Amino acid sequence: MPDPVRIAVIDSGVHPDHPHIDAARLLPGFAVARDGAVTENDTLDRLGHGTAVTAAIMEQAPAALCLPIRVFHDGLRTSARALVRAIDLAVEVPVDMINLSLGTVNPAHAPAFAAAVERAVEAGVLIVAAHDVDGQPCYPGSLDGVLGVALDWNCSRDTYDVRDGIAHASGHPRPIPGVEQRRNLYGVSFAVANVSGIVARDRLDDQAMPNPATRSTIQKQPIAPTA
16 A cells, blocks of 8 residues: 655644544644744644644545644744744655645745745645735745645535636535534635645546646635734
8 A cells, every 4th residue: 555645734733632633643743933943742733723724634635644833823823934944844854745724925935935845846745825815926825836726615625626727625624513614614724725635635646636836826815924
C-alpha cells in the first residue's frame, strides 16, 4: 500500500478530543509565534477554527495524516513572518501538502511568500490556499505554484470543479448532527480544506490532481495576517 498523504494544517491548531478528529491520524506538530519562534507539540486549539478545518480534511481524506502547525493563538490573526516560517517548517518535516485556510492582501508580503512557495515547489510540496479578495490578490494564494480555491455554493462537499484553472468548492465544513448548516461555520476556509482533502484522497489518480501552478479566485474575505 502507498504511504498516507501527510498534510500540514497551518491554522489555530487542533483539539484531539473533538468527535470529528481522529487523534490517531494526527502527527506531532508545532506552534509558531509572531516572531517566528517555534515550539514543538504546542498545538492545542483554543479557537476552534483549526479543528474544524482539520475535521473537513480528515473527512474528505480518510487515510491522510494531518500535522497541525499553530499560528493563531489568541485570535484569528498572525504575522507574515510566522506564516513563512510555518510553510518552511512544513517543508522541512516533510509533508506532501500544506493547507492554508488564510491569507493576506498586503502586497508588501508578496516577495517573502514567493520565496517560501518556491522552496515548497522545489521540494514537491503542494500548497492549497485562497487567491484574491474582491479583485485584490491574496498572498500566498495568488502566487505561481499555489493551488487556489474559489467558493461555489452549488458544489457538493465531496467534489470540486476546475474551471479556467480555478478550483471551485463548497464552503461548508463537516456537518454537525442536529445543527443547521447555516448556523455552522462556513466560508473560503472550508472550501480550501475541502479541496485539500479531496486532492489528498485522489492523489493516486494523476487526472484528479490539478496543476499546482494554476491560479484561482475567492469570493469571501480570508483571514489576513497583520503587517
